[in-house]
Amino acid sequence: MKNMLEFNNVTYLYQTKDSEIFALDKINFEIKEKDFVSIVGPSGCGKTTILSLSAGLLQPSSGNIYLDNAPLDIKNKKVGYMFQRDYLFEWRSIWKNITLGIEIQKPNEKEKKFEFAENLLKKYDLYSFRNKKPNQLSGGMRQRVALIRTLVMEPKLLLLDEPFSALDFQTRLKVCDDVYDIIKKEEKTAILVTHDISEAISMSDSIIVLTSRPAKVKDIVEIEIKEKTPLKKREDNSFSGYFEKIWRELTNENKE
């Protein structure tokens, strides 16, 4: 299968008034179409930076990023970014929130997009809430609305930055399942940043393990569990083996 995203020796430095922060150090990886990839690493190592670069919000200090086998360009609108917080606009109804991207990008086939948005709402049980305001929804529902807002623009690549970290544990497992289900059904390529190793194993085809800052790719772990849903994957026999392996890699690094 072809590559969806490719990082080629990507280095990134943040410039601030009194220092320069070396965030990413020659990052290399490839993500295949329709793959679900997680990125784990110590906090502050540069995970969000990788997503911001992939979204075209930052430009690499050096190195190249290819999206769909062409140099990354934010104007191509192929990337959808889902943030840690849902960032729903409280003054807009759910419907107005999920169609925000259509309003902004003014695509040619507007009607089709609206129809698509409506279908997504119906498919994922949010249609009856379309005229509600975000503050009338639970945290898990808000997160699903945020995902649908991202999907409406039909991005080729989905970026998820710790999207579940604001949810309590039970809701989190449920929403994880929902989101996984949605992404698989819509056949999207996705990158998930998380600090939760179990979450990463249960959702991904492969996991990129980063070192602490400046981040380097320490390992890329392929996950081969046959089960279909994250919840079931968590119960698989090989789960704990993967967990231990990644946990070691994350904690051992200081000794190197």
Place this chain on the structure above:
Amino acid sequence: MKIKNNFFEKSSVYNHKNNKNFSKTHEKYVKKLKIDKIFVLFSQIFILILFLGLWELLTQLNVLDSFFVSSPSRIIKQLQIMIKSETLWTHTFVTFYETVIGFCLATGIGWIVAVILWWNEKVRKILEPYIIILNALPKIALGPIIILWVGSGTNAIIMMCILICVVITTMSLLSSFLSVDEGKILLLKSMNANKFQIFFKLILPNSIPDLMSVLKINVGMSWVGTIMGEYLSSKAGLGYLIVYGGQIFKIDLVMTSTFILCLLAGSMYFIISLFEKRYKK
């Protein structure tokens, strides 16, 4: 589905008005709220009546000299005289007109300046100290200069009104614009939004509640500005009547004008509050 159930539970609490099946405790609680509200309202009316009654009584009994403190009955008499001679309407209208024009211009200009400052960070940084100084300056000190520049009368009064309101309008709105969550801006940027879109889809709607409170503050401030302007130089208006009444020792006139002023400022505030409530729905 679990999440959905949770939601319906919440929404049923939310719609308590449509649902009469609540416990006795809740009924009691609602009743108590109602009683409290009535108590507050009655106390407020009582204080007003007590104040007016005492004022009238003490002046009737000559404990207070009505020449210096006037009295409710004298204010009513004064009102009747002014209604007959039609001076009430002209003076009230002049002041009202100046205030409304000053209020609208100040809010409009303040808003536009805030938008410009939000738009351009360089301009914002360059102008910051000037705005701070302008804000700290007691605007009344500019009175003579205003009169020299725009002439005395209505123009000067409106100018004074604008000066008093405009800086604080700009400062509050700008801080509201700048308080928007960076993440929301990033979200729009990830959708490839331009600055116009960021402003109109996010910054502007997000600032509406703050705009409402600025409007409320400006209602008060614009009356201050207008009356101050009228003190400086005027041939008509409530502020003029107050100064004039003070000079010829006609306290009735001063008190009556002040009373009308209270009514006007109060109703303007009330209208803005209604506006605000309507927006919140």
